[in-house]
Amino acid sequence: MKTFVAKEHEIEKKWYLIDAKEKVLGRLASEIARILRGKNKPIFTPHMDAGDYIVVINADKIILTGRKIEKKIYYHHSGYVGGLKKTTAKEMLLKKPENLIKFAVKGMLPKNSLGRRQLTKLKIYAGQDYPHQAQLPEKLEI
Numbered sequence: 001m002k003t004f005v006a007k008e009h010e011i012e013k014k015w016y017l018i019d020a021k022e023k024v025l026g027r028l029a030s031e032i033a034r035i036l037r038g039k040n041k042p043i044f045t046p047h048m049d050a051g052d053y054i055v056v057i058n059a060d061k062i063i064l065t066g067r068k069i070e071k072k073i074y075y076h077h078s079g080y081v082g083g084l085k086k087t088t089a090k091e092m093l094l095k096k097p098e099n100l101i102k103f104a105v106k107g108m109l110p111k112n113s114l115g116r117r118q119l120t121k122l123k124i125y126a127g128q129d130y131p132h133q134a135q136l137p138e139k140l141e142i
Contacts, residue, residue: 006043006050013121014052017130017137020101021058024065029104031142032056036109036118049114053121055137060097060126064089074103098124 016035020028034040038050064072072089092100101124109115123132 004043006045006048008048011038011041011043011048011050015132015135015137016052016054016140018054018056018140018142019058020056021061022063023142024063025100025104026065028062028142029101030108032101032105032122033108035140036105036121047114049117051118051121053135053137054123054140055130055132056101056122056124057128057130058126059101059124060093062093062097062100064093069093074099097126 018028018032032054035054036051038044038048038052041050044050069090070088074087074089074092076085076087077083078085089100102119102122105122106115106119109118123130
């Protein structure tokens with residue numbers, strides 16, 4: 001008996017719509033990462049992109065538990081000496097709420113070209129409107 005390995009053209013990719021309003025960031029991000037990888041499908045193959053597309057709306061209404069909203073700090077470096085920049089979760093939620101979800105999901109995906117390709121299937125919007133109505137995304141409750 002041979003082991004079944006799914007092929008890229010055999011995998012059917014769906015579109016899902018997730019409303020992030022009143023959802024906890026970490027729990028939402030882990031579910032999104034699971035669907036992006038394709039772990040919710042019986043044909044999951046670790047070295048292949050078997051996941052679905054996800055559209056997240058209301059990213060500006062996400063919740064962080066505890067005191068993370070004040071204490072959690074995101075770092076990035078400009079590449080120059082002394083170029084370390086810090087942003088708190090509160091500042092990021094006000095300026096770019098999409099990045100809160102994106103960074104949380106990115107940390108849960110593989111750190112290679114496959115993970116980068118899976119992250120491109122994640123579409124995040126701060127408000128209620130999104131431009132993917134033509135794909136008929138299926139509403140997903142988490």
